[in-house]
Amino acid sequence: MWQKYLIGVIAAGSMAGALADAPLTVAWREKPPYYYFENGVAKGFMLERAKQVFAAAGVPARFVNEPQKRIWANFSHGLQNYCSISWYRLPEREAVAQYSLPVHADQPHAVLAVPSVVARIKSHPNLKSLLADKSLTLGVIDGVSYGPELDALIAGSENRIMRRTVETSAMFRMVAFGRADFLFVDREDWNYLRLKYPELQMLVLIDFADMPQGLKRHIVCSRDVPAETMERLNRAILARNDTPRR
Template sequence: MMWQKYFIALLAAACAPAALPAFAAAPITVSWREKAPYYYYEDGVAKGFMLEKAKQVFAAAGLPVRFASEPQKRIWANFTHGVKNYCSISWYRLPEREAVAQYSIAVHTDQPHAVLAVPSAVARVRAHPNVKSLLADKSLTLAVIDGVSYGPELDPMIAASENHVMRRTVETSAMFRMLAAGRADFLFVDREDWGYLRQKFPELQSLVLTEFTDMPPGLKRYFVCSRDVPAASMERLNRAIASVNARGEAGRR
């Protein structure tokens, strides 16, 4: 009878599990690039202080995720091409990136960059009173990792540099080793990178760190997500970042 079928349908609907929120329908892919000590593989195991922090944040936000290691250019191609349900961890805020992705609140603040030079170029590097003067020296070769941002202030300065510029699409550790082998005279270095890599690769011990007082201040890093990630999910992510950052600050007191 029709009323019996209707009753059975109502009973089945009542017993069905409640619908999950939209953000829990499918895991978000969270990509990261190789950049020790932020995130990297060691003996096949994914490690890094920023990767661990990202795992804490997404867990605190209650967002289901799957982490994946991908090259930087592929990550930003994914954002440009509108890959759905997609995030990536710890990037600088740049206009061209904001055009294709949405940003979280800041998750980390870098130390200012420094200059790393080969011994034969140290005197010429230190002869310059500031970064602008250094980049105007046509006798020096600057090593630059292609596709990587050094921040919104340094990027245009590097683009206008009168140095001979050696651009290579390589990982940070490979570029450091190329510098140590004499392929260039200097590069701009992230302090976290240098602190980790000089311990890992003995051949880097000869390189010399130099600081410039006019170096741009350390930049903030953010998580970025595709435009389709709901506002509610981004709000959960931001609250989790604030909570994890607050715990970190409390632990350093």
């Protein structure tokens, strides 16, 4: 009996060791210019930064492209040896994953609008007033976070909401084609997509003084990833001169 028990312990230990030695699967979603495919080649400034961090940390990694909802379903279901880049810190996400130090700090969002409603949007003194305007239609990408503050404002908005599960570029084009009046835009997205899609150049970027500060993005990993591995990633992140420390 004890021999079977001993064999079981050895087998379990071998499996655990093999899992620990295996490269981490690091998932990224399609979000140009952060990470995207161009002619079948994976590109993006955040994808390159993440690869540099894992390499500098000496942590083997296999990078894969997966949809956002699948990524967070994997974390929720306890998929092991799994990480993803780069995400805002939100309570519901912290419940299922562990966070690195920040790898990037966003600029504040802006409002992107069709020309016909620019005067109406600019007549609002703040975001609260804008989101109380029942005559305007706000485009929202379903399943993504605009940050805790904007998420809460959108949830309480009195605008008509056009919510779609689409890529960022598709939502931009929907607004350009009049399906919605405005949306909240990540400036990195806008600076990239307005050059890629000429039909977007008629849209107007509008700043609001009370727009929440840009959030920090982190590498997130499954709970089974060892603390020592997370520390190695954090040391590699801190070694970058252009990375915020908190």
